[in-house]
Amino acid sequence: MSRTAQDYIKQHLGAYHPQTLIILGSGLGRLGEQIEAPVFIDYKDIPSWPQSTVAGHQGRLIAGQIEGKEVLCMQGRFHLYEGHAPQVIKDVMTTFKALGIKNLIVTNAAGSLKKDMAPGSIMLITDHINFSGKNPLIGVNDDSQGPRFPVMSEAYTPAFQEKIKKIAKEENITLKEGVYLMVLGPNFETAAEIRAFQILGADAVGMSTVPEVLSAVYCGFNILGLSVITNFGTGLASDFHGHEETLAQADKAAQNLTKLVRRFVKEI
Numbered sequence: 183m184s185r186t187a188q189d190y191i192k193q194h195l196g197a198y199h200p201q202t203l204i205i206l207g208s209g210l211g212r213l214g215e216q217i218e219a220p221v222f223i224d225y226k227d228i229p230s231w232p233q234s235t236v237a238g239h240q241g242r243l244i245a246g247q248i249e250g251k252e253v254l255c256m257q258g259r260f261h262l263y264e265g266h267a268p269q270v271i272k273d274v275m276t277t278f279k280a281l282g283i284k285n286l287i288v289t290n291a292a293g294s295l296k297k298d299m300a301p302g303s304i305m306l307i308t309d310h311i312n313f314s315g316k317n318p319l320i321g322v323n324d325d326s327q328g329p330r331f332p333v334m335s336e337a338y339t340p341a342f343q344e345k346i347k348k349i350a351k352e353e354n355i356t357l358k359e360g361v362y363l364m365v366l367g368p369n370f371e372t373a374a375e376i377r378a379f380q381i382l383g384a385d386a387v388g389m390s391t392v393p394e395v396l397s398a399v400y401c402g403f404n405i406l407g408l409s410v411i412t413n414f415g416t417g418l419a420s421d422f423h424g425h426e427e428t429l430a431q432a433d434k435a436a437q438n439l440t441k442l443v444r445r446f447v448k449e450i
């Protein structure tokens with residue numbers, strides 16, 4: 183990303199120096215509304231910044247405070263299925279690194295690959311499988327930004343996982359945990375693909391997050407990943423409770439996710 187994007191964001195952040203970036207996936211919209219003393223920076227106004235093309239998605243940064251802590255939120259992310267080059271996501275993350283970001287909280291909507299993880303569940307991402315066939319770190323490496331061969335053995339920061347599990351326990355919120363598998367999308371999976379992903383060891387499937395996490399590991403960020411389970415994977419929904427039940431559960435999950443993230447931000 184050009185220096186101009188960095189300079190533009192820095193200028194508009196004013197007195198804010200957030201160290202935590204939150205990517206607001208589906209289910210965390212409400213958290214965006216709860217940010218105190220917000221400053222909004224529209225993607226369309228940031229020089230050479232990619233644009234979000236998903237209909238109805240606001241593309242903007244929100245800087246402000248949650249529980250007295252400064253945060254920077256991405257409301258609207260860049261999916262590879264929109265046609266963005268994967269490197270765009272690395273460029274966005276390195277720009278945030280240059281602005282002082284050290285922690286990433288990434289959220290998403292995902293399909294469940296497990297019968298006992300119903301829509302409405304929240305899943306702590308403990309690891310991932312990059313099934314997208316794409317990688318944001320491909321290209322000439324600038325060693326001053328990050329390593330050529332980043333290590334992924336602890337991509338999802340163990341101490342962050344412990345902290346969110348403790349918070350969930352104290353708040354009496356059920357937190358599932360598992361492996362997130364990224365597909366490129368935009369289509370949902372076939373039933374055969376879902377069966378294959380179960381055999382591969384995945385617990386949830388979605389179309390985002392992995393490029394952001396690869397880029398964030400590259401940048402040296404601490405990472406917390408959370409999925410809201412919005413549906414069963416194709417072919418798994420025989421005991422499905424119906425759309426209304428799902429919506430109600432998704433809403434409850436969103437409330438719980440907001441609660442978890444608020445406390446997490448307060449405590450890091």
Ligand code: HPA
Binds near residue numbers: 293388416
């Ligand atoms: N598959 C892929 N991406 C998703 C799904 C799914 O079932 N649900 C939400 N995002």
